[in-house]
Amino acid sequence: MGKSVGQVSTSQKPPKREPTPQEQRGIDKALAYCRGRTAPIAFEISKAEGSDISVGIPHNNAGGFIAQQRATFGTVSQAFADRAGGEVGNALRNRGEALPSPNALNAGVAAIAGIEPQNEQEAMLAVQMVGTHAMAMEMMNLAKQTESPDRLERYGNLATKFLRTYTTQMETLAKLRRGGEQTVRVEHVHVYQGGQAVVHQVTQVGGQHGGSLENENQAHALIGSPAHALPAGTPMLRQDTGGAGMPVARGGREEAVPDARGSRRKRGAER
Template sequence: MWTFFNYSSILTNMQKVRFAKSLDTSLEGSLMPLDNEEPSKTAVVAPTPKRAPTPLRQAAPIDRDQKAVAEAAKRYQERTPAFEYQISSRDGGVMGLAPLHLDAAGHLLRELDVFGTSSVDFSRHSIGRIAAVMKDRREDIPSQINLNAGVAAVAGIAPRNETEAMLATQMVGTHEVAMEMLTRAKMATDPGQIERYGTLATKLLRTYTAQIEALAKVRRGGEQNVTVKHVHVYEGGQAIVGNVTTGKAGGHFDNGTQAHALTGTAALALSDGGSMLRQDQGRDAVPVAGGEWEGPVPDARRRPRQRRAKG
């Protein structure tokens, strides 16, 4: 069920309040002594009227806007409803939480599902951690908006177990503090403060990226899958199907007992059937260096070595 608000009337009321405040502000300091009277006697000078703010002009949505709104409404309906709390009490720095509806048992089940656990103690402890990092510095308890924003971030990560829930909670805290450092760096005027806050924000954002990579690694079980999109094997060629592992560090690749040179039909796999490089009959032959002679090129196959007996 969609609820539409009359934003025009809301804006009009806001403008009236602002105009009344501007008149009250203009009245302050308008009491000044007259030239022929004692300083204790004052008279009211009429304030200079101020122009009312120009009302906003909002055009009707065009077809593209209406289409985008319809698509957004469809995606909104397909999403899972947000899991939220309402803060029931703030006595003595202790935060009391209550569900937004009367189904307390269903709300508790959704809480456990959000944090990927069956332990109520674990979920409540995680909520306390989120509340501690989402509250402002001058507050003992976070606002309901900030608390639900942090819980919504964890729900978006959708942890499947306690390990992923702890990592998701850390990601919420890292992101919140990183944005705080970015805000301080932007509002600072001292170059030293800008550099200090900017450096902290950079480190936190790198940590956040590392946490995302760690979460992805945990979810795929530590394995790394490499997908080959295109494999071209020509006639007479050979292809390796399976896992290829590298050897020691430094770029060394151990091909086992594979020969260096191809033999048989595989040797012609990359050949188009034409002749190889030969002497150009139309030009003079390249002179042969002294001490050299023509002969067959040795095969590139490894020669088996005889191991020497020890001793």
């Protein structure tokens, strides 16, 4: 029997099921993660007819919000924080729009908060990273939507350039936070009787003008079969009492390593 005009339907959608145990574990993990993170600031944006853009604060603690805004951009300057926030909004507003949507601006500010700039220099780099990421995603979206091979290639190339730039920006930020130092890992291999080898990992930390060597005190890696392990109590690293002697891998005796400089002088004299 059909429903008459004006009749109110009393049918309701069936209730949702309870989460499965696996889903509940995921929910619990996500809740713990969210509780452990600090919520980023969120602006309220509005624009009245014939007036300037109004950026509001969502709660009544204005002083706390301003302090959080400055900390987000790694500064104590309100002028710098305002300018950086405006640059984030300009980078994320859609084409033809006078101002970004609240979601776009607050998403960009959340990205800055995730980078956690510690000073104005890092904040400027973080703002650039937000803009670069936005342009890369826009080019990828245009490449996905087009049916022209020429445009696909053009947008794809631009997206690749932006993605490479973003990677360079991340590397630059990491280098700034290391104080401009470069880390080089060096391995020293010592060969002992029985074909065993002990690998030392040493980290060199320094800038362009050199640096210091630091032993990482990691467990030494033994190369070879466990059946040929050195006997208990055998020193793994020992001082060579024979001068410049070098251990022989397969029996025999230790022989002094010839002086390379002396060999060159001797060959020169023979000529």
